[in-house]
Amino acid sequence: xxxxxxxxxxxxxxxxxxxxxxxxxxxxxxxxxxxxxxxxxxxxxxxxxxxxxxxxxxxxxxxxxxxxxxxxxxxxxxxxxxxxxxxxxxxxxxxxxxxxxxxxxxxxxxxxxxxxxxxxxxxxxxxxxxxxxxxxxxxxxxxxxxxxxxxxxxxxxxxxxxxxxxxxxxxxxxxxxxxxxxxxxxxxxxxxxxxxxxxxxxxxxxxxxxxxxxxxxxxxxxxxxxxxxxxxxxxxxxxxxxxxxxxxxxxxxxxxxxxxxxxxxxxxxxxxxxxxxxxxxxxxxxxxxxxxxxxxxxxxxxxxxxxxxxxxxxxxxxxxxxxxxxxxxxxxxxxxxxxxxxxxxxxxxxxxxxxxxxxxxxxxxxxxxxxxxxxxxxxxxxxxxxxxxxxxxxxxxxxxxxxxxxxxxxxxxxxxxxxxxxxxxxxxxxxxxxxxxxxxxxxxxxxxxxxxxxxxxxxxxxxxxxxxxxxxxxxxxxxxxxxxx
Ligand code: NAD
Numbered sequence: 231x232x233x234x235x236x237x238x239x240x241x242x243x244x245x246x247x248x249x250x251x252x253x254x255x256x257x258x259x260x261x262x263x264x265x266x267x268x269x270x271x272x273x274x275x276x277x278x279x280x281x282x283x284x285x286x287x288x289x290x291x292x293x294x295x296x297x298x299x300x301x302x303x304x305x306x307x308x309x310x311x312x313x314x315x316x317x318x319x320x321x322x323x324x325x326x327x328x329x330x331x332x333x334x335x336x337x338x339x340x341x342x343x344x345x346x347x348x349x350x351x352x353x354x355x356x357x358x359x360x361x362x363x364x365x366x367x368x369x370x371x372x373x374x375x376x377x378x379x380x381x382x383x384x385x386x387x388x389x390x391x392x393x394x395x396x397x398x399x400x401x402x403x404x405x406x407x408x409x410x411x412x413x414x415x416x417x418x419x420x421x422x423x424x425x426x427x428x429x430x431x432x433x434x435x436x437x438x439x440x441x442x443x444x445x446x447x448x449x450x451x452x453x454x455x456x457x458x459x460x461x462x463x464x465x466x467x468x469x470x471x472x473x474x475x476x477x478x479x480x481x482x483x484x485x486x487x488x489x490x491x492x493x494x495x496x497x498x499x500x501x502x503x504x505x506x507x508x509x510x511x512x513x514x515x516x517x518x519x520x521x522x523x524x525x526x527x528x529x530x531x532x533x534x535x536x537x538x539x540x541x542x543x544x545x546x547x548x549x550x551x552x553x554x555x556x557x558x559x560x561x562x563x564x565x566x567x568x569x570x571x572x573x574x575x576x577x578x579x580x581x582x583x584x585x586x587x588x589x590x591x592x593x594x595x596x597x598x599x600x601x602x603x604x605x606x607x608x609x610x611x612x613x614x615x616x617x618x619x620x621x622x623x624x625x626x627x628x629x630x631x632x633x634x635x636x637x638x639x640x641x642x643x644x645x646x647x648x649x650x651x652x653x654x655x656x657x658x659x660x661x662x663x664x665x666x667x668x669x670x671x672x673x674x675x676x677x678x679x680x681x682x683x684x685x686x687x688x689x690x691x692x693x694x695x696x697x698x699x700x701x702x703x704x705x706x707x708x709x710x711x712x713x714x715x
Contacts, residue, residue, distance in 0.1 A: 232263045234409070236272055236433060237416050239279035240426025245434065246271040253409050256322035256551040257541040257585045265409040268434030273401065273442040276430040277449065280372040280399035283427025288369045288397040295395050296346025301422040302391075303339035306332060309418065313383065315543065317411050321382050322551040322586070323505050324542040335387035335415065337669040338686060342391035345691050349395075360705035367695040369397035370472055371450035374443035378456045379553055380508045382408035383415050388669075388685050389453045389694075390419070390429060396694040401449065402431045403440055405456075407553050409433045436460070444468050453693060455510075458606075458632075458678050465681070474683035474693040476674060478606040479634035481664040482515040482627040484649065486620065487522050489639035490661075495529040497639065497663035498612070503537060503549050503590045504665060507610040508557070510679075511635040511657070513664040515596075515603055516614045517623045523616045527594050530614070531576045534590045539581060551586045552609055561588045561609035564602055568593045571600035572613065598626045606632070620645055628654045634675035635664040656684070 233250055235242040245266035252261035266272070287295070306313065314328035323331070351365040375389045386402060393400050404412030416431045432439050443449055444464050451472040454464055461475040483501060485494045501513025518526050542550035552558050558580050565578045568591075577591030588609055596603050596613040603613045617623045627636060637659040638649040646660045656675035657667065667673045672684035683693045703709060 234263055234265050234413055236266045236268060236276075237413075237420070237429070237431040238272070238276045239282070239430065240420070245269060251406060251434075253320055253407065254554065255319050256553055257543070259584050259586070262320055263410055265406070265413075265433045268403075268432040268439040270438065270442045272432045272434070273439055273446065276401045276432050277372055277446060279427040279430050280401055281448065283399045283425060284369075284371060287399055287425065287428050290397070292346040292349045292395060292397065295397065296343040298422050298424050299339045299343035299346065299391055299395055302419055302424075303336050303343065305418045305421055306336045306339065310336070313414055316414060317382060318542040318550070320410050321379060321408050322542055322553060324547050324550050325545075327505055328542070331381055331384045334381070334384035334669060338384070338387045339391045341669050341686075342395045342690065345392065345688070346395040349691070351697070356701065357711060358703070358705070358709045361701060361703045361709060363702075364700050365697050366700060367396065367691070368698050370694060370696055371398060372448060373398045373400055373451040373453060373694065374449045375400055375402045376440055376443060376452065376454045376456065377402075377404050377412075379405035379407035380505060380510070382411035385455050386412060386415055388690070389455075390415075392690045393453065393694045394424070394428065396691050398451070398694055399427060400429045401443060402429060403443055404431070404433060406433065406435060441467075451694065461680075472693070472696075473681065474685070475681045476510070476683070476685060477679050478632055479510045479512070479675065479679055480515065480604065480606055480630040480632045481511055481513050481635040481637075481655070482517050483513045483637040483639065483664060484517045484620075484623045484627060485519060485522065485526055486623075486638065486640040486642065486645055487519040488641045488645075489522070490641065491522060491526055491529060493661065494639035495526060495533060497637065498530060499533055499537075501637070501663035501665050502612040503534070503610050506549055506552055506588075508553060508608050509665055511665045511667065512608075513637065514607060514612060516612060517617055517626050518614055519623070520616050520618055523614065527575060527592075527614055530592055530612070534576050534592055537590050539587055539589065541585070549590055549610060552588055554586055557609060558586045558588050561591070561607065561611060564605075564607045564609070564611055565591060568596075568600075568602040568611070568613070571602055572596035575614075577610070598629050604630055620648060624649060624652045628652075631678040632675065633677035634679040635659070637662060637664045656680075
């Protein structure tokens with residue numbers, strides 16, 4: 231059967247719409263299966279299932295909930311190769327990167343399982359005698375998880391694992407570009423024996439499924455990763471809920487005159503064209519010191535021309551397709567804009583083959599306020615900007631609305647430390663590209679990249695739990711705080 235149902239209350243069920251939509255292989259443009267066009271009614275059914283499962287799941291001790299996460303991690307590991315191949319077929323990224331995507335899911339389920347064994351609160355003295363004070367963690371309730379397509383397994387896992395271990399029940403809506411990878415993950419959650427109703431999945435459009443999840447008052451928390459525009463819509467329409475937003479980026483790599491240029495060029499290439507530029511942490515700007523800018527540009531162009539574009543399943547491919555036709559059109563549109571704003575150094579064309587391919591593209595001598603240096607293109611388009619010194623580099627780096635990742639290549643410790651202090655971003659790398667987050671460290675951005683949540687690491691459970699403060703008075707009399715007699 232090539233038609234795939236929704237997952238509600240532990241059962242695979244068709245949508246009430248009776249309609250489906252296809253998921254396309256971006257390397258061929260052909261359908262790999264059809265998925266449910268979910269409705270408001272499906273969302274309501276899933277909320278009901280999640281509400282029913284809530285009490286028992288939240289009463290299950292978190293070290294016991296953790297056991298399910300460990301099992302999910304083990305099953306993902308056993309199936310890693312098959313899952314990665316299926317991911318490349320649906321999302322397009324090259325196979326080794328798909329393996330990395332599955333590995334992040336393996337790691338985060340394992341890490342968050344460990345959090346279930348901790349789930350620490352604080353204890354602190356009361357200001358009164360014979361009274362103690364502490365905090366405990368409580369689940370939020372039913373949470374809506376809405377995800378994009380670029381990390382089709384890792385991002386859902388980054389949210390589902392902490393949400394589960396904190397005792398929430400979940401309604402998960404994946405991107406309509408990658409519903410099969412989402413289904414693969416949910417099948418593994420089912421195989422691990424997670425009780426019915428704890429994780430529910432409804433596929434479908436933003437209008438019919440996403441909007442209902444965001445606005446439904448029975449959903450107590452939203453965890454969203456996607457574009458700034460959608461994040462803004464969610465903030466304005468969700469009502470009073472706990473909301474976590476992980477949005478776009480316009481990340482820069484600064485290269486100082488003392489840097490190892492070979493190393494910097496490798497890092498820029500990986501940051502700009504890895505995942506075909508479709509990472510929130512992609513390096514879409516290289517900010518080069520004027521003394522080395524010419525040399526760096528030569529190196530980058532030389533190396534970029536050698537990159538092999540093709541189906542991500544082929545071993546020799548360096549750069550896979552873009553996710554869909556719209557993404558190719560966006561890269562074409564920005565290339566037209568870029569030609570007016572800078573010098574096209576290489577690339578700039580879609581491939582005349584089936585599938586959604588676009589050449590890795592570099593613009594040089596781009597000014598900081600150019601649109602290609604300001605707006606998130608989410609394709610393989612790099613702008614090189616020139617600066618005179620570190621202060622100017624940091625000003626240019628910070629002169630965008632986003633603040634997710636950043637990097638500096640330098641062999642001068644003072645330059646590195648100053649950049650760490652002054653760059654406005656959630657992540658700064660030194661002598662390494664803007665990509666490569668590890669699951670045991672917090673991940674997130676500042677400014678228009680988000681609303682302050684940090685996923686993964688020891689901070690990852692904060693988004694999915696509420697803190698309850700507890701006072702226990704064992705004095706046997708009425709004691710009043712703040713010195714009131
Ligand atoms: P998108 O905002 O178009 O869609 C993301 C998800 O939200 C999809 O499931 C979509 O169906 C749903 N959606 C869209 N509109 C909605 C609405 N009004 N109500 C409810 N749901 C809605 O983003 P995308 O194109 O899938 O992903 C690319 C974007 O994601 C880029 O901007 C990228 O930077 C960002 N991203 C950020 C991070 C991060 O951690 N900061 C990670 C990956 C991707």
